[in-house]
Amino acid sequence: xxxxxxxxxxxxxxxxxxxxxxxxxxxxxxxxxxxxxxxxxxxxxxxxxxxxxxxxxxxxxxxxxxxxxxxxxxxxxxxxxxxxxxxxxxxxxxxxxxxxxxxxxxxxxxxxxxxxxxxxxxxxxxxxxxxxxxxxxxxxxxxxxxxxxxxxxxxxxxxxxxxxxxxxxxxxxxxxxxxxxxxxxxxxxxxxxxxxxxxxxxxxxxxxxxxxxxxxxxxxxxxxxxxxxxxxxxxxxxxxxxxxxxxxxxxxxxxxxxxxxxxxxxxxxxxxxxxxxxxxxxxxxxxxxxxxxxxxxxxxxxxxxxxxxxxxxxxxxxxxxxxxxxxxxxxxxxxxxxxxxxxxxxxxxx
Ligand SMILES: [Zn+2]
Numbered sequence: 001x002x003x004x005x006x007x008x009x010x011x012x013x014x015x016x017x018x019x020x021x022x023x024x025x026x027x028x029x030x031x032x033x034x035x036x037x038x039x040x041x042x043x044x045x046x047x048x049x050x051x052x053x054x055x056x057x058x059x060x061x062x063x064x065x066x067x068x069x070x071x072x073x074x075x076x077x078x079x080x081x082x083x084x085x086x087x088x089x090x091x092x093x094x095x096x097x098x099x100x101x102x103x104x105x106x107x108x109x110x111x112x113x114x115x116x117x118x119x120x121x122x123x124x125x126x127x128x129x130x131x132x133x134x135x136x137x138x139x140x141x142x143x144x145x146x147x148x149x150x151x152x153x154x155x156x157x158x159x160x161x162x163x164x165x166x167x168x169x170x171x172x173x174x175x176x177x178x179x180x181x182x183x184x185x186x187x188x189x190x191x192x193x194x195x196x197x198x199x200x201x202x203x204x205x206x207x208x209x210x211x212x213x214x215x216x217x218x219x220x221x222x223x224x225x226x227x228x229x230x231x232x233x234x235x236x237x238x239x240x241x242x243x244x245x246x247x248x249x250x251x252x253x254x255x256x257x258x259x260x261x262x263x264x265x266x267x268x269x270x271x272x273x274x275x276x277x278x279x280x281x282x283x284x285x286x287x288x289x290x291x292x293x294x295x296x297x298x299x300x301x302x303x304x305x306x307x308x309x310x311x312x313x314x315x316x317x318x319x320x321x322x323x324x325x326x327x328x329x330x331x332x333x334x335x336x337x338x339x340x341x342x343x344x345x346x347x348x349x350x
Contacts, residue, residue, distance in 0.1 A: 001045050004028065008049045020053045024067045025126040025165060026085045033090035035067070035083060037100040043067055066101025070110050075218040078114050080107065082125040084164075087144035095141060104147055111155040120221040121159045128164035128188055130173055131318045133309030134302050139166070142314065149175065149313050156183035160221040160260070163214070164188050168195060168207065169285045170228065174264045174311050182261035185223060187214070190287050194233055205294060208233050208287040210247070223259040226250040230287045247288060253280060268310045278306060301326050 047063040059069035067083035170190040177183040190210035197204040215224040256263040308321035
């Protein structure tokens with residue numbers, strides 16, 4: 001709670017009077033990954049901290065139930081903040097449930113109402129669905145992954161973007177509609193903490209601290225661009241001063257006029273034939289911390305994992321995509337290797 005309070009206060013001081021739409025992460029609990037289906041003092045205490053950002057008593061009550069809420073921006077865009085930590089494979093409390101805290105039923109109702117009202121929707125949450133690559137890491141329990149994606153597909157005509165964290169990797173995916181046309185773009189923000197896992201056989205990739213500015217159309221919600229900033233830790237340590245600078249602008253790097261589902265689909269298709277474009281993406285995964293090491297280490301099989309992971313959202317479809325490209329099945333990593341140290345995400349709408 002001290003950490004959450006410090007960061008909340010820092011944001012309130014830096015952005016006075018500006019709405020911040022925050023979501024809880026798996027490490028905002030102690031011990032980690034144990035966000036419960038029931039009311040809890042941590043849900044309540046966090047609701048108290050973020051009450052004036054949420055700004056609607058009914059939604060603050062939802063947050064007390066399970067850390068989810070929805071608000072409408074002054075421009076008429078619907079924001080939905082979810083607690084996807086409940087679906088995370090490391091949360092043993094919710095493994096055998098069907099709809100912890102009733103969040104799915106609530107989400108369906110909010111989306112139905114949004115559709116009736118003609119609203120466009122942006123969703124934010126910490127843990128992303130689908131398969132993380134490289135390593136073929138499944139984040140959600142399978143039954144939650146299926147339900148989450150089914151709901152998202154049903155409303156893919158009104159959901160214009162999803163924003164996640166947790167991966168500690170800069171990345172994106174595309175949820176396809178039934179039939180394969182572009183549905184919803186999903187963006188995974190790299191983290192501020194340069195955390196890397198260490199296990200006896202292997203260390204995770206290092207990465208630099210990162211923060212991003214997402215440009216979006218305030219009426220339609222369509223993501224227009226990402227300006228990715230980073231701090232080069234080596235230089236900052238050498239100079240004894242933090243050295244934040246721009247890493248890239250997505251529109252320029254990937255040659256698109258916006259980051260809509262169609263544009264992200266264009267990028268993903270280009271990756272299949274343009275090796276240097278995928279190299280760029282892999283370099284950005286680690287926020288430039290790994291030089292060309294990661295790129296050079298990514299062989300044909302690793303590239304097949306990437307190309308399947310962008311659009312294949314469950315293990316079965318991922319495996320069949322992978323086999324079709326290289327034969328055999330992708331290596332499997334434990335999802336616990338990727339637990340974040342700095343879990344909460346804060347979207348500041350300016
Ligand atoms: Zn996390």
